Amino acid sequence: MTLLRFDNVGKRYASGRDALADVSFEVAPGEMLFVTGHSGAGKSTLLRLIHCTERATRGTVVFADRNLGKLRGRRISLHRREVGVVFQDHRLLADRSVADNVALPLRLRGMHRAEVAKRVRSTLEKVGLGDREKSLPRQLSAGEQQRVGIARAIVAEPKLLLADEPTGNLDPALSTEIMALLESLALRGTSVLVASHDLALVRRMRKRVLVLDHGKLIDDIGPGDLAE
Numbered sequence: 291m292t293l294l295r296f297d298n299v300g301k302r303y304a305s306g307r308d309a310l311a312d313v314s315f316e317v318a319p320g321e322m323l324f325v326t327g328h329s330g331a332g333k334s335t336l337l338r339l340i341h342c343t344e345r346a347t348r349g350t351v352v353f354a355d356r357n358l359g360k361l362r363g364r365r366i367s368l369h370r371r372e373v374g375v376v377f378q379d380h381r382l383l384a385d386r387s388v389a390d391n392v393a394l395p396l397r398l399r400g401m402h403r404a405e406v407a408k409r410v411r412s413t414l415e416k417v418g419l420g421d422r423e424k425s426l427p428r429q430l431s432a433g434e435q436q437r438v439g440i441a442r443a444i445v446a447e448p449k450l451l452l453a454d455e456p457t458g459n460l461d462p463a464l465s466t467e468i469m470a471l472l473e474s475l476a477l478r479g480t481s482v483l484v485a486s487h488d489l490a491l492v493r494r495m496r497k498r499v500l501v502l503d504h505g506k507l508i509d510d511i512g513p514g515d516l517a518e
């Protein structure tokens with residue numbers, strides 16, 4: 291089964307810059323994998339195409355049998371409900387509690403209060419923050435704040451979680467902790483695609499690795515096969 295498929299995808303920005311060229315790969319439901327490569331290799335662009343913040347200029351991106359190049363208007367919003375996003379700077383609302391931050395995606399889609407509270411509680415427990423519902427982001431450590439960002443990205447139970455350098459600001463021990471959390475999500479059935487240039491971290495995880503070089507997919511390495 292395939293959740294996500296890139297078929298000969300190219301992306302040329304309006305500036306004329308070719309960020310991706312002829313990229314093809316598939317992702318299965320519940321699979322966790324990394325995309326790595328030098329700065330400017332095209333990692334963020336690849337994630338943007340999946341999140342529909344940019345469109346492919348060649349080839350097709352298919353997610354859950356939908357051709358993302360053909361989505362318009364409300365269908366894009368509906369698509370994004372199935373794709374959670376985690377950023378390096380978690381972009382939490384500073385004056386809102388942890389619970390309110392995590393509740394946001396559910397409130398935006400008009401879910402009933404009681405149901406929101408229930409889902410927020412169980413999601414915070416999943417990320418190990420069951421006792422921090424009422425805290426403000428600044429009262430949490432960097433690793434805890436990142437876990438809130440992850441909770442917000444998964445509270446609506448997306449099919450795929452995209453994480454762009456999710457451990458960029460964290461020390462190695464916290465990075466490993468966040469990766470273990472992402473791995474546990476994959477074990478529960480959410481596909482997880484992590485963009486990272488931290489090769490040491492990528493190696494430690496022993497997952498499949500897509501390697502981008504100047505927009506080309508130059509390697510698709512099986513789990514545990516990345517040379518030490």
Ligand SMILES: Nc1ncnc2c1ncn2[C@@H]1O[C@H](COP(=O)(O)OP(=O)(O)OP(=O)(O)O)[C@@H](O)[C@H]1O
Nearest residue numbers: 303305307309328329330331332333334335336487
């Ligand atoms: N909005 C944009 N308009 C024009 N060019 C862009 C845009 N976004 C990215 N690029 C260019 O596309 C190429 C790929 O950029 P991208 O951000 O995808 O790389 P990256 O691998 O994520 O890099 P980094 O690790 O530095 O974040 C780069 O040459 C970049 O300058």
